[in-house]
Amino acid sequence: MNENIERNNTGKIKFVLFSLIGLVVFFVKLPFGETSTVPIDMIVGIAKTALAPVLPYLVLAIGIYGMYDVFIKQKSYKGGVSNIIMSICKALGFLMIVLVVFNIGPSFLMAPDIGPSTVKILGGSVALVAAIGAFFLPLLLEFGLADAIGVFLRPLMRPLFKVPGKSGVVAVTEYIGNFSLGHIAINKMYKNGEVTGKEAAIIATGWATPSLVTFMVFANMMEIMNYWNIYFLVVTLAVTIITFITIRIYPLRNIKNDYYPGVTPIEEKVYKTNLFKNFWAEGVKKADNAPSLGKIELTQLKNILPMLGGMMTTGMFFMAGGLILKTYTPIVTWIGYLFWPFLSLIQIPDITVAMQSCGMSILDSMFTVVVAVGQNIDIATRFLIAAIPPCMIVFLSGFVPCLLSTEVPIKFYQLIMLWFIRVVLTILLIGSFVWLFF
Template identity: 35%
Template sequence: MAETTKKNSSNAVKFILCSLLGFFMFFVSIPFNGKTTIPVDHVTTLLRNLLGTTVQGYIVLIVVAIGAILPFVKKTWNKSAKDLVFSIFKVIGLICAVMYVFHVGPEELLANPDLLPYLFVTLCCSLCFLIPIGAVFLSFLTDYGLMEFVAVFLQPVMRKIWKTPGRSAIDAVASFVGSYSLALIITDDMYLKGRYTKKEAYIIATGFSTVSTTFMVVVAKTLDLMDRWNFYFWTTLLITFVVTAIVARIYPTAKVPDEYMEGITPNPEATVTKDHLKVAWHEALEAVDRSGNIGTNVLKNTKDGLRMITNILPTILSIGLLGMLLALYTPIFSIIGYIFYPFTLLVQIPDALLAAQSLATTIAEMFLPAAFVTGASLATRYVVAVCCISELLFFSAVIPCILSTKIPVKIGELIVLWIERVILSILLAGIVALIVF
């Protein structure tokens, strides 16, 4: 009896300390060196500043090279059509990295701030350090009872509205305050551990993996909306998750089987109807009891983070560059924009065609539309600013991140989901703009 009590006390301390550390690192924004963000981001910034621009560039180049070479070393490059295509894009990504680091190749690609400088410095250099550092602390967030504790209280809300477990609320918050890349590491980890079904992981990965609040600030500043920041932030948050609730009930999400990954022991949430605090505490301590060694968990998550960056950095460079070139130098997105034109007209957006055509570019990169509507009306800027975030899926970063996980998502389905999300976002944001502006 005394031994059991001692064990429970030890587990309780472990739950509280590890959960507090995980919560602090991912969810508490603190000011430091003139920047207010989460500690994981501060640690990343400190490391990047310590290394300097040149060293960062070489590290990214090495990571991209490993990512491009691995499929050929493992002989998986032609395992399927998707593997073949992405292996080719990874090689192209390596070529892009070499061009940028050694400044060889077309000057337009190297000098235009919207092309390789943006993809390599803003995206790849950031993700190359943010994902592994985030992965180091991820174990404290997912393995020591916090998700189980939160899940008991949020289970009814998450299940009814989004068809996902209560523990998925952590994923949603991690994206908004941290990064979609960190949230996707959490989602992939939970799926591989049998804590999410295929459908649940699918909904979470394609519906909660938003860009962070930091990116929202950039969009708001670009479109001169900072004087309405709180209105913009909270309506965007609401619209994003309303869209996810709708998309979770229609094709292609509706057809995804609600079953666990093959060969994995299911670990679903238990349905709780009473004594929520007591059950939450018990579930948390049970999770701690089966959590294992902290060092082993941290090492495993770090390896997963390193695996993810070798997968996504080469494709961000190649697919992102292709999308940017198509957006900047061809009429393809202007043509695609006509898909959304009837909907921008329906909600009476003042610059309906401009908004529709600019929003078509979100599939390449979420920030691109902002560049096209800086001089547009307030209502148009607001709708575009919301849709930049709530559409969620784009080829320069999020889509390669999703495809690098084990979650069963296909490229064709992601494009359908993108169209659905843009249309629904236009309608919802347009209604808000009609009422307010």
């Protein structure tokens, strides 16, 4: 009896302590220099500064592990057509990393704003964010918080978005935090049997924005910070509506609703009464049965390394490749014409600039806004352009390689289709708003 009471007390302490630390690290803004930000952003910023001289070599080292994982450990190149294509992209991306790090590449790759810039972004904005985020993520997922929040979110998440309630905390984490953190978290839940492949794909593509911080960057670059509260609320509503629609149409609708092969499914309990009591009970139970933090972190390290390897190599291929296409070919401009009918329908001002932004969005979320910076364009167009990156979710330089490095069962062509659908829906939803209010 005493042993059970002691275990229960330990579970309560772990649930409360680790959950509070996790919430503070990811969501509570604290003073930092002349501004304020969440602790994880502080840690990433400090790490970027401290490791700046060696970041290219960090990218190279992770890329080497990525090649080992693809061609020796996992041998994923022996899979289907998609696996073969992605393995080729990873190999080419790794070659590009080597050329840039050792400064021996061709001039079109070695241009400062192409190869070197890409390696810098991969090292500081991708690798460090993913690695540091993965270290703290178990505080939100492994000690009861996700399970406890699921008690409240299930009545909303299941009927509206066809996913378990506990995945709601991942959705919030990736929406406010960063898509890479969400991908790591949902991949873990999928492999644990907590969600199916379809549910994992829905969460991984539904709310996985670049981060709340970048929302501010987009708004600032488009000079609409005086509309910040409206911008954030409208974008959040648009992301929710777009996700509600996309899970009910192809391609997400057709992904198999199967659990990870060989895993025992963990069904989520449904509570209709005593929600607060069950919130506490579910959290304590999960924390009580959780392994030690040390064991969890070792497992997390094993899971994150293959993902980082894929993110560095495919990220290099897609981002640097996209920049090369943008600089030396008209292809990206042509892509923009796909959105002309929808932009015309909502009568957006400065339609040429809006088309260019839409075409650039497939390469990188930031490119969408960069193309319009400094141009004298209408406030309605600026608001729309600032809203496209967080609403579209999918882009080649970071999101796609990050998600394809997980075991979530979604294909490259399905992600490209999702990108197009989400951009179109963003144009129609945000465009209708700016048409009415600006």
